[in-house]
Amino acid sequence: MASYYDDHSLEDPFKARKKTNNSYGGSSFNPDLSHFMPREETESTSSSPSSRSPSASGPDVGDFRRLAEMFGAFREREEPLGDEAHQEFLDNLITQLMDEAGASGKHGPPPAAKSFIRDLPFVPQKDLKRDEACIICNENFQENDSKAGVTKLPCKHHFDRECIVPWLELHNNCPACRAEVPSDDPEWNRKRREAELAKYAAEAEIDQDWMYS
Template identity: 40%
Template sequence: MADYFAEHNIKPSESRTSVFGGGRRNHNPDLTDFFNVAPTPETMQQQVAPGDIGSTLRFFQAIQQRIPDHGESDETLDNLITQLMNEADSGSKGAPPASAKFIKQLPTIQVSAIPEGSSCVVCSDQFSATVDDSATRMPCRHIFHKTCLVPWLELHNTCSTCRQEVPSDDPNWLAQKAREENNPEEMQDLMFG
């Protein structure tokens, strides 16, 4: 049996330059060739500047293009990208953190009370009585592992699934809620023109 070069009428001296190493190398790149072109933390920081919202949006758009069509998950990603784009355009900093009192008062749910086959929408792991992980329910009835939900609530005063608001200690948020309660007609005018 002839080798590859003989079968394709190629002389070993005509071997092409390796794409990975940049010099004359054999046709079988090894792991070091990949490490030589792989991004390092230094080069990654040079490519993406902190606070570059455009890079973040391009990242999510690239993810969206690679995800197969799963209906609801595709719609969720569309909503997330739309929300990020709107926040970038408006200069908004996003939802404030949930109040510490609200987070502390989250109910603990027995895993046995959760329908079988249900999973946490954050980590996608099924709730299991064998795993020592407590679950909790938001006022909107969405169920999460407490370890998944609390970090989200420490940054946002909304359900991570449906965006229903929960109380916040943020002074700007409290002032906005007070204005909404004092001027319900104004809020209706803003909504319906």
Template identity: 70%
Template sequence: MASYFEDRSLEDPIHSRTKQQQGSHRAVLNPDLSAFMPVEETEDRSNRGPSSSPHTSDNFNRPPSPGDFRRLAEMFGAFRAREDAVGDEVHQEFLDNLITQLMDEAGASGKTGPPPAAKSFIRDLPIVHLRDVKREEACVVCNEHFHESSDQLSITRLPCKHAFDRDCIVPWLELHNNCPACRAEVPSDDPDWIRKKREAELAKYAAEAEMDQDWMYS
């Protein structure tokens, strides 16, 4: 299956990165994601309390830029390159769809996509302990099994019950207020999203009230 970049005759930034590294096969199987993460991500997790987050920097004080979407697309592209080696076609297609969406949003300056998740939602993402994760369960984004790769503070779960490594899901939530797997929405601070959500709830209540009234007088 051709990738987003191959379909558009563009140079794949992930392949160009791995060509510059020694031992390219090993680099694909274990992509270095440090270039895609905020500086705070490199801090020792043992110094971080359950309610603290590495994503409480000035990133929250500005709207997403096209570069933010491209960097996340490159991060997912690193996982996509690894899937080429292990041959997981289902996960390859999943990542291709995410990369396509991110690159389309980058070209549209992010104006056509969903808003970022609420700062408080990201800050309060729950910590899921290994004892509460099934042995075969893997991160939806990177596809690595938690029991083989995660530490006690790295696993989280969205309200839709999909589980992720924090390093994988937080960059997505900083750009989108939904689950990348099932698109279930999470709260956002975006005023347009809040207004539309309130209007939808009022319309729902009005429809339910009208149905109750029709039933009473029918």
């Protein structure tokens, strides 16, 4: 069966996601989410002041919940259209966000670097396919002239700027393919440097074996 992604020579984010060893990938939609986002209170919740203490610098539980609510609204809007693959994609993101909210953001990836978010490129309409949609909200880019514009991540996935920025403020990866982007988090950068050094060391060892064999 040909899918949207086959027709548009894009990497299918749903297939790509399954390749990654993502602990959230296999979990099903958490019906308890409705508990956190009662329909009548969604607006007042999202406009309520942050509960973050003035001294804390990282994202707080409310940031994860608010983004889960935003994605939940996309999902609800889409319900009658029945794009099951996209609904499952959103369900997995919502489940991840609620898990992260439960762990106060300690278990997930760090936020993307502030400079990375600031310097996200603008993708002009001419570079977009005619019926291409934002991976997060599933709305056609051509029908959204009034929005803040379209951007792309280094993995080349396209998003509405207003859909991807709140995600990047909480995660330094692409929500579709999980490719990592830079972070300001010192712990994440330290681990990344260590992994790179280990890789170079392993490569140097292979070179040596080759030279003396």
